[in-house]
Amino acid sequence: MSNTTFNIAAVERDTGLSKDVLRMWERRYGFPVPDRDSNGERCYPTEQVERLRVIKRLMDSGHRPGKLLAMPPEALAELAPRRSMPGPQAETPSCADELESLIGLIKGHDGAGYQQAMHHRLAREGMQRFVQYTVAPLTHRIGESWEEGSIEVFEEHLFTELTKRLLRQSIAALPTARGGARILLTSVPEEQHVLGLLMVEALFTLEGAECIPLGTQMPLFEIARAAEAHRADIVALSFSIAFPSRQVPALLQQLRQLLPSGVALWAGGAGVGRCPSIDGVRLLASLPEAIGELNTWKATHA
Amino acid sequence: MSNTTFNIAAVERDTGLSKDVLRMWERRYGFPVPDRDSNGERCYPTEQVERLRVIKRLMDSGHRPGKLLAMPPEALAELAPRRSMPGPQAETPSCADELESLIGLIKGHDGAGYQQAMHHRLAREGMQRFVQYTVAPLTHRIGESWEEGSIEVFEEHLFTELTKRLLRQSIAALPTARGGARILLTSVPEEQHVLGLLMVEALFTLEGAECIPLGTQMPLFEIARAAEAHRADIVALSFSIAFPSRQVPALLQQLRQLLPSGVALWAGGAGVGRCPSIDGVRLLASLPEAIGELNTWKATHA
DNA sequence: AACCAAATTTGTCCTAGACAATGTGCGCTT
């Protein structure tokens, strides 16, 4: 009993592997090979779904599918905790040990402790430094931990949820200026990471801009209509490192054409790192650069 | 120039219509019929994507695809604003006019005004009544407006974003009890609506429970692991009205089997309205019912 | 008017082939 099986849609949902990929792997590599129901449709047993999840995770850490799918299940487990190299960490202005202790709170599932520690840091550093020297490096480290496989999905969710709260709360506490640049903040469909948007929103608001936060995943058409309705001066998009980078240029180009030419289009986040420059689109590789760009804008529109 | 076209993946992203559906419609109804690139792949021109968006929207309001796809584009426009019936609105304890004025602020793109008005109401009504008599009916009305077609996507996004902020902010201000029920709050993959979760989180926290908010879209396995790691007493899931209701029973059954039997599983939201009852799963149709269930739990575990 | 059965509508799944984009590795040149 309790012999649950998953249909192909459920497996797609739970693993993030598309139906096409699941069928292709079955054809090419001989795994997964699900049972079939009376109607000939695939019924994946729990073990196979679990193994697929491990494989997906290792792929996200850079392993090739071909190798992973040829491996016996036991060998996968050994690969799992690809240990963290010391690596370059001098770039994070906040002491790395302090970041690690924050991450430790998350991994210890101590949400209350994490919130308290973050509030403390915010009070100590002030908003701008807090965002740049605590939240941004911390988010980066969480991403690394994810790649290393040293953090669970639900731990990452807890981190994201609590950090979102903190940032939104802090933004709400800021005085809202009128008359500054009107900046529409959002992301394209498929891009659901919101932390980057909240970070720039905090910094832009500090600089006296009027931010219009529309959350994530706006269809391109809607972004254009929203820009018009809100009389935005600037549309700022965020792309996380997880976003398929080859799609970025096409998306930006399309949106640029949908937007009135008087509206500036800025794109930032780790996802635009290796993106060719596009006419009429400002690519912002870092938070300081974003602040700089806003100041340039203010100077030209004074 | 500016002759943008969308490949099938981009159309799926922007319209929410699956690739399978797009191809099937082309075969069956003769629309959309995209151009083809040199590789034989579909290139949808902007007009067709726009028409598809209108169609999708009308479908969400209850129209049948077959009729819509047979219609000329002009006829679609006439259908668009299916006017709001007076209907049953006595159930909303807050005066309907007041709700409409809040919605008016959103439709007027006055984010600041909306936030101010909501803060005012929160202060006047207190948290519990605010959630039950303002936020819940307001969310419901926004959903209706969406169906009527009287609200834009980006307006709905603005509403959601600002309301999320307000709720999170208010929850953070509540005293966090220790020793109450430990309730893990999340939603399944594909379900990204978070307002319902925030509403119950507010109410549960008021009742002295310790909530663990994990955001939305947790794979079922991860929910089970998170429940264990956080030693949760209760896992509470939210299903919005937009969630495909036929999938709900299977999902709940699967999750029930993955969870330890000592952990209670509650599911709420408009999405569980017409769901058959499942062994070991409590279906909560309304916010008051959720509070009642929590009190029952407290009584049995005292 | 209410109810059940038949017919239609509609989405999702199936197989299997093709190709482009990306990554890998080899050999050549400097």
Place this chain on the structure above:
DNA sequence: AAGCGCACATTGTCTAGGACAAATTTGGTT
């Protein structure tokens, strides 16, 4: 030995059309 380019291997996504079950509408009967 290091850098560059080309060929090859890998991998995901697209294509086509067929099949079927679930949901909904239609029509007939009580």
